[in-house]
Amino acid sequence: MFEPVLTKYVNEPNGYTLEFYVEHGGYRAMKTALGMTPDAIVDSVKKSGLRGRGGAGFPTGLKWSFVPKDNPKPKYLCVNADESEPGTFKDHVLLERNPHLLFEGCVIACRAIGARTCYIYIRGEFYHLQKQMEAELAKARAAGYVGKNILGTGEDCDIWIHRGAGAYEAGEETALIESLEGKRAQPRLKPPFPAVVGLYGCPTVVNNVETICNVPIIIEKGAEWYAAIGPEKNTGPKLFCISGHVKRPGVYEGPMDTTLRQLIYDYAGGIRGDRQIKAVIPGGSSTPVLLPDKLDTHLSFDGMAAAGSMLGSAAVIVMDETTSMVWVAKNLIHFYKHESCGKCTPCREGVDWLYKILDKIERGDGEPRDVELLLSVCDSIGGKTLCPFGDAEIAPVLSTIQHFRAEYETYITTGTSPVQSDFRAAEPVGAH
Numbered sequence: 506m507f508e509p510v511l512t513k514y515v516n517e518p519n520g521y522t523l524e525f526y527v528e529h530g531g532y533r534a535m536k537t538a539l540g541m542t543p544d545a546i547v548d549s550v551k552k553s554g555l556r557g558r559g560g561a562g563f564p565t566g567l568k569w570s571f572v573p574k575d576n577p578k579p580k581y582l583c584v585n586a587d588e589s590e591p592g593t594f595k596d597h598v599l600l601e602r603n604p605h606l607l608f609e610g611c612v613i614a615c616r617a618i619g620a621r622t623c624y625i626y627i628r629g630e631f632y633h634l635q636k637q638m639e640a641e642l643a644k645a646r647a648a649g650y651v652g653k654n655i656l657g658t659g660e661d662c663d664i665w666i667h668r669g670a671g672a673y674e675a676g677e678e679t680a681l682i683e684s685l686e687g688k689r690a691q692p693r694l695k696p697p698f699p700a701v702v703g704l705y706g707c708p709t710v711v712n713n714v715e716t717i718c719n720v721p722i723i724i725e726k727g728a729e730w731y732a733a734i735g736p737e738k739n740t741g742p743k744l745f746c747i748s749g750h751v752k753r754p755g756v757y758e759g760p761m762d763t764t765l766r767q768l769i770y771d772y773a774g775g776i777r778g779d780r781q782i783k784a785v786i787p788g789g790s791s792t793p794v795l796l797p798d799k800l801d802t803h804l805s806f807d808g809m810a811a812a813g814s815m816l817g818s819a820a821v822i823v824m825d826e827t828t829s830m831v832w833v834a835k836n837l838i839h840f841y842k843h844e845s846c847g848k849c850t851p852c853r854e855g856v857d858w859l860y861k862i863l864d865k866i867e868r869g870d871g872e873p874r875d876v877e878l879l880l881s882v883c884d885s886i887g888g889k890t891l892c893p894f895g896d897a898e899i900a901p902v903l904s905t906i907q908h909f910r911a912e913y914e915t916y917i918t919t920g921t922s923p924v925q926s927d928f929r930a931a932e933p934v935g936a937h
C-alpha cells in the first residue's frame with residue numbers, strides 16, 4: 506500500500522500551519538540543503554529523476570542546470586500556481602493544505618539556482634488562498650525560515666505571492682513572466698528561454714507547485730529512496746485529479762505505475778450508476794481522449810505517451826456511455842475560445858471557427874462536409890502557433906473525431922445526438 510508523502514497531513518485540521526509543519530519535521534530538509542553546495546542540490550534532484558509536474562514532464566535538475574552561473578544579473582524562481590486547465594485541481598490542495606512544504610521547496614530551489622527572490626504566481630480566482638498563504642508566509646518569515654539571513658546562515662530568500670488576473674494563458678511560462686512584469690499575459694517567442702532571459706531580462710526558472718513540493722522530500726529522504734518510487738524515468742509520488750462520472754472525485758496520491766483502472770475503480774470508487782466507461786481524458790482538457798482499452802496503462806509520462814495521449818497535469822476526466830462526444834468537443838472548445846490570448850492568427854481565428862462548426866452540428870444544422878472542415882481547421886492550427894495552446898485546443902476535436910467519427914456523422918445526418926445523455930452542465934466551462 507502506497508503511503509502518501511505530499512498529502513500525508515492534508516486532512517489534519519491544522520495541517521497547513523507553521524506550528525504543525527515544524528512539529529512534524531518541517532524545514533528540516535531546508536536546514537540540510539543550506540549546508541549543501543548548490544551543485545550538490547542540483548545533482549541530488551537530477552539523481553532522483555524528478556520530472557516537472559506542470560505538464561511537459563521536463564527533468565527538473567536539468568532545467569536548473571541551464572541557469573548560467575557566470576551571468577552577473579539577479580536570478581529568479583517563479584512558481585507556477587496558475588492551475589487553470591479544466592479538470593486540474595491538484596496544486597490547489599498543496600497551496601491550501603501544505604503551503605510550508607512549498608515555501609521550504611522554494612528556499613531550497615533558490616539556493617540551487619543562485620536566486621534570492623521567488624514569486625509564487627497564483628491563479629486569479631485563488632483570492633481565498635492568498636490571505637491564508639500570506640499569513641503563513643509571514644509566520645515563516647518571523648521564525649527565520651524565509652527572508653534575510655535564514656536561520657543565521659547568511660542565506661537570503663524572499664518569497665512573494667502574486668495573484669494573477671485570472672487567465673489560463675497566464676500559466677504558459679513566458680506569459681506568466683510578462684504578467685508578473687505588469688503586462689498582458691501573452692507569451693514571448695522562444696528562444697531565448699527563461700533560464701537565460703526571463704523575468705526582467707534575468708535568468709529565471711519557472712516550476713510547477715507540485716514540482717517544487719517534491720524538492721524537500723528528495724533532500725530529506727534521499728535521491729535513491731525517491732527514485733525507487735514508480736517506474737523507471739517516472740519517479741516519485743504523483744498527485745492525480747479525477748473528475749467526471751466517478752463516484753468519488755478528488756485528488757489522490759500514488760506512484761506512477763498506478764493504472765487508469767486502479768485510479769478510477771480503486772481510488773475513485775468506479776462509475777456513477779455502475780455504467781460503462783466510454784472515454785477518458787487522462788491529463789487535462791488539452792490531452793487526447795483515450796478509449797477503455799487503455800485502462801490498464803500506467804498513469805506515467807511515458808505510459809500515457811505510448812498510449813497516444815499525455816499525462817499532462819494528471820487530470821483524469823472520466824466519461825460514461827451517456828456522454829455525447831460532440832458536446833464534449835464543443836464544451837472544451839468554448840473554453841479555449843474564451844481563453845485564447847489572441848496574439849497569433851491561427852489560434853485566435855481558428856478556435857472561433859472550430860466553435861462555430863461544432864455549435865452548428867450541435868444545433869442540428871450540420872452539413873456532411875463539416876467533419877472534414879473541422880479537420881482542415883485543426884490542420885491550420887496544429888504546429889503553427891506561437892505557443893503550445895494551439896496544439897492543446899485541437900486535441901479534443903481531433904481525438905473525438907478519431908475515435909467517434911461515426912457519432913459525429915450520425916449527429917449531422919439525423920440532426921440530433923445519437924447518445925441519450927442524462928447529464929449536461931448548466932454552463933459550459935470557461936466562464937471566468
Ligand SMILES: Cc1cc2nc3c(=O)[nH]c(=O)nc-3n(C[C@H](O)[C@H](O)[C@H](O)COP(=O)(O)O)c2cc1C
Binds near residue numbers: 556565585711717
Ligand atoms: C496554455 C498553457 C497553460 C499552462 N498552465 C500551466 C499551469 O497552470 N501550471 C503549470 O505549472 N504549468 C502550466 N503550463 C506549463 C508551463 O508553461 C511550464 O512548462 C511549467 O510551469 C514548467 O514547470 P515544471 O517544469 O515544473 O513542469 C502551461 C502551458 C501552457 C501552454
Ligand code: SF4
Binds near residue numbers: 852853
Ligand atoms: S497559440 Fe493562442 S494562446 Fe498561444 S500565443 Fe497564439 S493566440 Fe495566444
